[in-house]
Amino acid sequence: MQNGSGHFLPAVSIDNVIFGFHQNELTVLLLQAKSNQRWMLPGGFIGKEEDLDAAAARILTARTSLTNVFLQQFHVFGSAKRNRKEHLGEVLRTLGIELTAESWFMQRFITIGYYALVNYEQVIPQPDETSLTCCWQDVRKLPLMLFDHEHIIAKALQVLRLQLNYQPIGYTLLPKEFPLKSLQTIYETILGRKLDRSNFNRKLLSYGILEKKEKHYTGAAHKAPFLYSFREDMYFKALENGLEKDF
Amino acid sequence: MQNGSGHFLPAVSIDNVIFGFHQNELTVLLLQAKSNQRWMLPGGFIGKEEDLDAAAARILTARTSLTNVFLQQFHVFGSAKRNRKEHLGEVLRTLGIELTAESWFMQRFITIGYYALVNYEQVIPQPDETSLTCCWQDVRKLPLMLFDHEHIIAKALQVLRLQLNYQPIGYTLLPKEFPLKSLQTIYETILGRKLDRSNFNRKLLSYGILEKKEKHYTGAAHKAPFLYSFREDMYFKALENGLEKDF
DNA sequence: CCAAAAGTGTTAGGGGTACACCCATGT
């Protein structure tokens, strides 16, 4: 990935917005650049003979060690000026790349945004060579970002909110078994507003994609909630066909 | 556009799915290739310093003579094999381009799909140098297409169906004044099913984006319907914020 | 016992669906 001129498609990159869920907060996996301390999305380039989706999956796996996750293209960012900011110079200098106009990295880049929903606990964040660190950040308290990456995250969230109406969300964000309240909090965080517990449970259960398990023993001072799990057959069918709803 | 190596971004193209509406049918503007008689979407490339959306608009204007139309990015098609079919050889031969492996056109291309909704009557179809003709084709009776262009149209339609729930559709497809029945037929065509006339009228009028005009004098053997027009202020507000609806 | 959160139930209102009925117009 350091010297892409030979192996990768020029002028196109991929940026992954990887969402996780931890302590009732929606988080994003970010890298901090060595060069200027700015934070950036895990991104990369597309092999000359590599399918687009495969490239996005490869990039995600490199930073998380996860495979087979929910990963979806959501928008292309194609402003001519998006990566021509003052940042680029700093980044390249640290990488030891000459700042000539012909540099492969100096060209104008279009980036294709993918978003992923992953299980926070299963991720082992791995920085790449250009980064100081790789870690989760609260979506609502983002640090100083590189280029237009803050805008990319905002767009990912916006699309995710719409998808919530059509796609079963949560399977890839939660452990195998979970209380319904966790799922509700995910929905509330994504939507940015409170939902009624009773109505939420009724609605989600009515889809028939959840299965009730045994009791939950928690240390909290309240009634122990039931655990649920996704019925995989129904879940994947719903992923394909959506959760009904149309004009 | 003939020899893009200097002026355009490599490896990325744009394809526009331009929808029009005529005689109660949804149509798409297509070009027929000189080389192999296959039909293709109006497409093109992105200038080295050109915004993505601007490139799509430029390509659309070149084929329709229209400006300021509803034009939206909807998907990226990035399979490594998508334009490597037997077609490519024929196309390049007719263009008089050598079939060397280094040819700018021989590289693998990612294409960004945009869809547009335009007023059929206002379009003056203009073929480009590589095409025999440029004309409208019924979406449900597509001719033999180049590459994966049939798939691109199918995806555009699928996205359009979803957008119908969130965006006010019709303003750019219809003349200034129109009977509600025309709008209903558009919805029915896009959705592929019949809608109840009474309910459709109530729903659309409830959005408050339509304005009732005078009577309609037609030669048909039935009651002359009212004409309506879009209230531009409300229309553009709805384009921004959607037509409500959430979880 | 009390607080907190899960589980369960009830009610009112809105919107969608499926009709029925009347009205205007051209043949």
Next chain:
DNA sequence: ACATGGGTGTACCCCTAACACTTTTGG
């Protein structure tokens, strides 16, 4: 007059929002 299609109204059903009440658990 009659067929065609527009305009209007209505009854029903389901979904949702809002909220009340009970149950379980840890402190």
